[in-house]
Amino acid sequence: MSTFRPAESRATPGELPFTEAIRLRHSTRRYADRPVPDDVLAHLLEFAARAPHLTDVPPRVTVVSGRERVGRILARYLGVYGLVQGAPHLLVGLIPEDSDRARLDLGYVLEPVVLEATRWGLSTCWMTGSYHPERAADEVERAPHEAVAATVALGYAREDLPARLHDGTIRRLVAAHRRRPLEEIAFSGKWGAPWSPEGADPALMEVLECARLAPSAENRQPWRFVVERGAELRLHLFLTGPSPIDAGIVMAHVALAGAEVGWNGHWVLRWGDPALSAMVGALPGVIPVGTWVAQD
Numbered sequence: 001m002s003t004f005r006p007a008e009s010r011a012t013p014g015e016l017p018f019t020e021a022i023r024l025r026h027s028t029r030r031y032a033d034r035p036v037p038d039d040v041l042a043h044l045l046e047f048a049a050r051a052p053h054l055t056d057v058p059p060r061v062t063v064v065s066g067r068e069r070v071g072r073i074l075a076r077y078l079g080v081y082g083l084v085q086g087a088p089h090l091l092v093g094l095i096p097e098d099s100d101r102a103r104l105d106l107g108y109v110l111e112p113v114v115l116e117a118t119r120w121g122l123s124t125c126w127m128t129g130s131y132h133p134e135r136a137a138d139e140v141e142r143a144p145h146e147a148v149a150a151t152v153a154l155g156y157a158r159e160d161l162p163a164r165l166h167d168g169t170i171r172r173l174v175a176a177h178r179r180r181p182l183e184e185i186a187f188s189g190k191w192g193a194p195w196s197p198e199g200a201d202p203a204l205m206e207v208l209e210c211a212r213l214a215p216s217a218e219n220r221q222p223w224r225f226v227v228e229r230g231a232e233l234r235l236h237l238f239l240t241g242p243s244p245i246d247a248g249i250v251m252a253h254v255a256l257a258g259a260e261v262g263w264n265g266h267w268v269l270r271w272g273d274p275a276l277s278a279m280v281g282a283l284p285g286v287i288p289v290g291t292w293v294a295q296d
Contacts, residue, residue, distance in 0.1 A: 011211065018256040020116040022210045028123035031086040031155040035065065041089065041119055044154075048113045052255070054248070054269050054290075059106040060115060062137045063154070064090040067288065071274040073135045073151065076126070080129050084125050087153035091124075092136050100244040101271055104289070106149050107248020108267075111214075112256060114152055123157040126150065126215055128245055148246055161218045179221065186225045191238075191280040195227055203261040210257035215252040217243060223250045224286075226279060233263070233294045236276060238285040244271075247289045254292050265294030 016024075041063055048061035064070055070090045093110045115122045128150045136148045162263035186208055188195035197205055208225065218220060222243045227237040235254065239247050251267055258265040269290045270276045276288035 007247075016119045017260055018112075018115055019206065019210055019260050020259070021115040022253060023092070024214050025115060025124070026159045027125040027126055028153070028155075028233055029084045030158040031084075031088060031123065031153065032158045033067070033086065033088070033090045034156045035084065036122060036155060039044055039186040040122075044091070044117060045118075047116050047122070051109045051112055052250075053105050054267060055101055055105045057098070059102060059109050061092045061110055061141075061211055062092050062140045064092055064136070067162050069139055070153070072132075073139060074131050074153070075192050084127070084130075086151045086158070087155045089154040090136070091147055091154050092140050093150040093152075093295045094140070094142055096143075096145060096147045098147050098149075100120075100242070101269070104151055104248040104251075104269075104271065107178070107245040108255075109248075110150065110152065111249040111252040115256070116152060121156075125153040126249075127153065128217055139240040148198055148252040152193070152215075169172060176291065178219065180235075182208050182212060185212060185223065188227055191224075191286075203263065206261050207235075207254055207257045207263075209237070210253045211250050214246075214253045216249065219280060219292060220246075222246055225287075230231075231295075233265075233292075235292040236279060237289040238276075238280065239289055244289065251290065251292070256291065262293035266293055267292050274296075 045061065045063060062220060065088065067086060067088050070087050074084055089109065091113065093106045095106050114126070117124055131151050133192065136151060182197050183195060184197040187193050211225065220241065220243070222239050223246065224238045224239045224240060227234045228236070230235040237247065237251065255265065255267060267290050270288055271290070275290050276291070280286045
């Protein structure tokens with residue numbers, strides 16, 4: 001069970017709400033030759049260390065600094081997800097064991113750090129595949145049982161025209177600007193039952209919209225919600241493929257947005273729960289993840 005308290009975050013210029021940071025965040029692949037100040041890096045690591053988590057042994061976030069060191073870790077693929085250049089820092093996510101639950105928890109812990117960086121005017125790019133895990137592991141201090149599970153490029157975006165054109169082109173190639181409409185990711189009461197935003201609670205709309213905007217590997221948006229309204233609001237989360245880090249990311253968006261709309265909500269982790277599986281029947285490939293419980 002985990003509850004986000006955005007008020008605990010250090011104030012930033014303009015005190016940007018997390019819901020606005022969710023709307024502003026996008027993947028940046030060209031970075032300026034300008035390091036992030038040490039005190040801001042320290043703040044982000046402290047933020048990660050005290051972030052809410054979903055498992056008993058939470059993941060850990062550390063940082064690799066230096067363009068050469070970062071470039072050595074990222075130099076793996078020539079595909080569009082491997083075209084990150086010039087990042088002065090790399091956030092490295094370490095998990096205590098290689099399991100779906102640990103990876104889910106990493107998404108839940110690291111995405112708020114990404115959004116906190118956005119609040120500080122920094123740019124980022126999630127990478128769960130286009131890097132060398134063994135090189136990243138060599139660059140950080142870690143316990144013998146810890147494994148690198150994801151990295152995030154961190155720095156200031158280049159503002160010159162070639163860099164903006166490059167990032168815009170890549171976003172179009174990977175359809176980063178596209179998101180499924182809410183009617184495709186939310187069901188009403190049970191799996192497959194149509195849900196409509198028409199006349200819906202504005203607070204619920206904000207939470208679901210922030211979920212809709214969550215990043216995911218190759219922009220697949222592999223999550224679906226079943227909305228139940230009663231004395232409590234319950235959002236049951238399912239994955240349509242084995243993407244636990246993506247699930248953790250969208251869970252963080254729900255928790256942060258829920259807190260900012262004034263709901264006292266928390267996640268109950270239900271990975272593989274047969275009772276939750278029963279909501280989708282015999283539909284293959286759908287993985288139950290958890291239930292967000294909130295009171296208005």
